[in-house]
Amino acid sequence: MLSIVIPIYNRRNGLRLCLAALDKQSVKDFEVVIADDGSDDEPFMVLKEYIQALSCRYVWHERRGVQIAATRNEGVRIAQGNPFLFLDSDVLLNPTAIGHYMNIYNANPDVVVAGRYDWLPPMQAAVYSVHYNWDRLIRGELPPMPIEGEPEGIQGPDPRLENPNLFNSGVIQQDPYCLSMFSGNLLVPRHIFDSVGGWDGNMIGHGGEDAEFGMRLQEAGIPVIFADEVVGYHFYHERDQARNISELRVNCSYMAAQHNFASLGVRFGSKGESALVYTEGVGHV
Numbered sequence: 001m002l003s004i005v006i007p008i009y010n011r012r013n014g015l016r017l018c019l020a021a022l023d024k025q026s027v028k029d030f031e032v033v034i035a036d037d038g039s040d041d042e043p044f045m046v047l048k049e050y051i052q053a054l055s056c057r058y059v060w061h062e063r064r065g066v067q068i069a070a071t072r073n074e075g076v077r078i079a080q081g082n083p084f085l086f087l088d089s090d091v092l093l094n095p096t097a098i099g100h101y102m103n104i105y106n107a108n109p110d111v112v113v114a115g116r117y118d119w120l121p122p123m124q125a126a127v128y129s130v131h132y133n134w135d136r137l138i139r140g141e142l143p144p145m146p147i148e149g150e151p152e153g154i155q156g157p158d159p160r161l162e163n164p165n166l167f168n169s170g171v172i173q174q175d176p177y178c179l180s181m182f183s184g185n186l187l188v189p190r191h192i193f194d195s196v197g198g199w200d201g202n203m204i205g206h207g208g209e210d211a212e213f214g215m216r217l218q219e220a221g222i223p224v225i226f227a228d229e230v231v232g233y234h235f236y237h238e239r240d241q242a243r244n245i246s247e248l249r250v251n252c253s254y255m256a257a258q259h260n261f262a263s264l265g266v267r268f269g270s271k272g273e274s275a276l277v278y279t280e281g282v283g284h285v
Contacts, residue, residue, distance in 0.1 A: 002030035002102065003081035006089050007071035009037040012046050014090035014235055019050045020130040021092035027099040030085070031055040035075030038063045043089075068183070069199035069209040076198060084193055088184035091117070091232040092130065094138070100229040101187050104170065111172060111223050112192060115185035115230030116158040122147055122236040138233055145236065155236075158182075160226070167228040177224050178214030185232035186210070196220055202254065205247030212255050219259075 004022065008015055015034070022032060032054050034047055038061060047056050059078050061071065072086060083105055087093070097115065104113050120138070122145035129137050136142055140155075160166050160180055166173065196216040203209040217224065 001081040002083060002085055002098065003033055003076075003079035004030050004085045004087050005033045005035060005072055005075035005079055006087050007035045007037060007068050007075060008039060008043050008089040009066045009071075010039045010041045010043075011089045011237065012039070012041045012043045014237060015043050016046045016049070016127060017092055017125060017130055017235055018087065018089050019046065019054065020127040021095075022098075023050060023053050024095045024131060024134070025093070025098045026096055027102060028054075029102075030098060031057060031079070031081055033057045033075045033079045034059070035071045036060040037065060037067055037071045066206045067201075067204065068206040069203040069213075070201035072183075072199045073201060076193070082190040084188050084190060086183055086186045086188065087232070088234070090235045090237055091184050092120075092137075092235060093185070094231040094233070095134070097230045097232070100227060104225060104227055105187060105189070108172070108225060109189060110192070111225050112189070112217060113187040113230070114181065114224055114226045115187070115232050116161070116167070116228060117182045117185050117232050117234060118158050119155045119234045120236055121155045125235065147238065166226045168226070170225050170227060172223045172225055174221075174223055176218060178218045179211050180226075181210040181214035181217075181224075183210030183213065184234070185230065192217070192222055196222070200258075203251050205244065205251070207244055207248035208251035208255060212251070212258070215255065215259050 006015070006018065019032070034043065034056065036043055036059065044058055047058055050056060057078055059074055061074055076084060085101065101113060101115070121140045123137070123140060123142040124145050125137055125142055129142060133142065163180065165175070166177070166180055199209060200212050203212060
């Protein structure tokens with residue numbers, strides 16, 4: 001049985017859509033583990049809506065913030081399945097994603113599998129949209145979300161698709177890949193997760209923790225498959241970009257010290273996208 005570990009902090013509307021997409025999966029041999037980082041918008045009430053349709057577990061921690069790495073570890077502690085699928089609470093999986101994930105895992109039980117991470121534009125969506133307007137939803141054709149000013153963040157296909165060496169028909173990647181890890185749609189066998197020590201709870205906020213995890217995977221010689229068939233659609237939400245930038249820079253300094261890099265920095269694009277840069281290569285986070 002697969003354990004889907006979803007960290008959350010005050011994002012109940014996104015969680016509702018995320019769970020609706022899981023309810024739509026063609027393969028449902030999984031449990032859902034919600035790890036709550038001290039939310040005050042009662043995401044547990046959303047979970048109760050799916051208590052019959054999905055096998056759900058819930059853990060709450062009074063940290064009250066976005067400490068994504070530590071929160072994922074708390075979810076793992078109560079997870080009963082293998083492998084783990086780390087999924088963000090604002091990501092909607094395509095209906096065949098779990099089936100593809102398990103097919104790849106069963107054929108490659110000692111490999112980490114990374115799914116795509118496409119970015120949807122700001123739209124008005126509801127559970128009905130997930131179940132009955134899926135094609136329009138993923139094409140970005142629903143009515144726009146009322147927001148002030150220009151929406152922050154990137155939109156469109158996973159930016160990692162620009163690297164032809166990654167999503168290449170399921171080819172196992174042994175070359176440096178750590179800066180191409182996205183933790184919001186990532187399958188990790190339990191024995192691999194345990195062998196590298198899980199997520200680094202010293203990482204703050206939400207940014208760079210996936211690259212740090214990838215560094216340890218890479219150092220341990222763990223191969224990765226980037227699976228084009230598995231698509232996670234990131235549902236738009238407003239965010240504190242200034243805080244994200246500040247936290248990511250702190251995490252960069254921490255990672256450089258932990259992994260003995262001569263230099264490790266962060267580069268920000270005009271659309272709000274970020275990329276980690278270090279002396280041995282370049283990749284998106």
